[in-house]
Amino acid sequence: MGKYQKTWTEMNNMSQEQQLQHTTPLQVCDEGKFRYFFDTSNSKSGLRLNIEGHSAPDGPVFKGRMPLSYCMNVDQFSRFVEGLLKKYQEVKCIRLIACHAGKNQLAQTLANKLRMPVKASLGTVSFPELPNTGRHWIDYPDLNIENTTQKYQEHLKNDLGYGKFIWFNPNETTSYLNDLIGIEFPAIQPDKSPLELEWDTFANSLTPNSANSANSANSAKTTKTPEWIKFDED
Numbered sequence: 001m002g003k004y005q006k007t008w009t010e011m012n013n014m015s016q017e018q019q020l021q022h023t024t025p026l027q028v029c030d031e032g033k034f035r036y037f038f039d040t041s042n043s044k045s046g047l048r049l050n051i052e053g054h055s056a057p058d059g060p061v062f063k064g065r066m067p068l069s070y071c072m073n074v075d076q077f078s079r080f081v082e083g084l085l086k087k088y089q090e091v092k093c094i095r096l097i098a099c100h101a102g103k104n105q106l107a108q109t110l111a112n113k114l115r116m117p118v119k120a121s122l123g124t125v126s127f128p129e130l131p132n133t134g135r136h137w138i139d140y141p142d143l144n145i146e147n148t149t150q151k152y153q154e155h156l157k158n159d160l161g162y163g164k165f166i167w168f169n170p171n172e173t174t175s176y177l178n179d180l181i182g183i184e185f186p187a188i189q190p191d192k193s194p195l196e197l198e199w200d201t202f203a204n205s206l207t208p209n210s211a212n213s214a215n216s217a218n219s220a221k222t223t224k225t226p227e228w229i230k231f232d233e234d
Contacts (some may be wrong), residue, residue, distance in 0.1 A: 002050075003039035005163075007142035008152075023135035026052065032072070032080035033098030038088070043167070044117055046092025049084060052127055052136075055098040060106035074106065078113045080107045084116065095119040095165070097127050099140060103161065108166040123154060123161025139163060231234075 004024050011019060026035040029225050034053045041048045053064045062077040063069050072080075086090055093116060098122065106118035126139040141156055141163045142148050156162055 003041070004037075004050075004136070005138040005140045006166075007140045007144070009142050009144045009147040010140075011137070012147050017181075019137065020133065021135045023130045023133065025135050027068070029064075029080060029084060031083065032064060032077070033069040034062075034080075035065045035066060036084065039093075041093055041095075041119075044093040047088065047090045048093045048095055049081075049088065049091045050095045050097060051081070052097045055096070055104060055106050056103040056204065057100045057104060060104050060109050062096075062106060074109045078110055081110070083116065085116075091116075093117040097121075097125055099124040102164075102166055102168065108172065111168045111170045111172070116208055117170070118168050119165050120168065121161045122166065123131075123162045123163065125163060167169070 004022060006022055010057070011022070014022065024037045024039070026037050035049060036049060036051045039048050039050060053062055053069070055062055060072055060074050062074075063071045081094070094110070094114070096102075096107055096110070096118060102120035102122045107118040111118040127136050129136050130138060142152070143156070145153055171179055185202065189211075
């Protein structure tokens with residue numbers, strides 16, 4: 001597993017202090033209307049730039065998860081990423097925390113344009129927030145049925161590429177992906193994925209000390225029916 005990538009079981013077994021250590025705050029790219037953070041990779045040298053947002057199952061596009069975020073093609077998106085690379089020259093690789101970015105050619109095309117390795121997921125991704133902290137973590141597929149919901153397990157069965165990140169190197173062929181995993185992708189993207197909505201509820205019980213405050217702060221959003229949006233809507 002990569003940095004800040006944990007299962008629900010692992011998070012559930014952590015103290016509040018440990019949860020803070022294994023989650024990360026985010027920075028904002030105002031021009032591109034997306035958020036990002038830095039870490040290091042176990043297999044690549046240098047600093048890694050992690051970019052959070054949406055992609056689409058049927059094409060290499062990107063959209064941040066911020067107010068006024070807009071849909072960008074690879075050329076538009078790469079220009080904003082290049083701006084960050086000029087600012088942070090120690091960055092040597094990138095990870096996209098966006099659904100389908102490894103399957104729809106976004107990661108490979110970005111790697112080719114930037115001449116830099118890009119890591120991305122073959123399926124959907126969840127990037128939950130630790131309640132009342134502004135800190136996030138990447139959900140790693142958790143097969144422990146005792147600590148997850150039936151809805152969560154059904155999602156894992158239906159999305160075989162969920163949370164499965166692989167590296168895409170510059171000018172590398174990705175034709176093998178067509179046979180690597182057989183997934184039928186949905187035609188819509190949620191503002192929050194179903195598993196993130198599950199997490200909003202589940203996270204309230206992570207630590208006894210934070211449960212009450214998290215319940216009161218998150219009661220409004222965890223009791224709402226999820227609002228599903230088409231990818232290209234603001």
